[in-house]
Amino acid sequence: MTTDALSGYKLRKHIGYNITAQSLSPPHHTLTLEEVVEYTFLSNFQLLQDTCEDISQRPWASPMARLVLNMFFKMCRAQEEIIRLNVEIHCFVTYLQDKDWYLHACEEKLPTSHPTLAYQI
Secondary structure (H helix, E strand, O other), X not given: OOHHHHOOHHHHHXXXXXXXXXXXXXXXXXXXXXXXXXXXXXXXXXXXXXXOOOHHHOHHHOXXXXXXXXXXXXXXXXHHHHHHHHHHHHHHHHHHHHHHHHHHHHHHHOOOOOHHHHXXX
């Protein structure tokens, strides 16, 4: 991961964490750019180390649970996408029919004034 890639959202998120960590009483550990680059997965991220309980042992924190949740939300989004595509399909079919009608109308108007253009249409 390059430094340029981190200059976007991820870096701003970690800068926000540093500001929050410094404002706590007592101040918590802040992150350096090297640490941000090093932490690629939540399981490796030590941000939650200072909490009172270990959430890594929760049922929803297991890799299988995350996989199932991701699949569930993808299926929910797929249902929404199907509904949206059903609307877009009707719009697209209407566009094709209108385009066909328009080209036929243009073809009928042009044979006398522009026969080569009418042939191309």
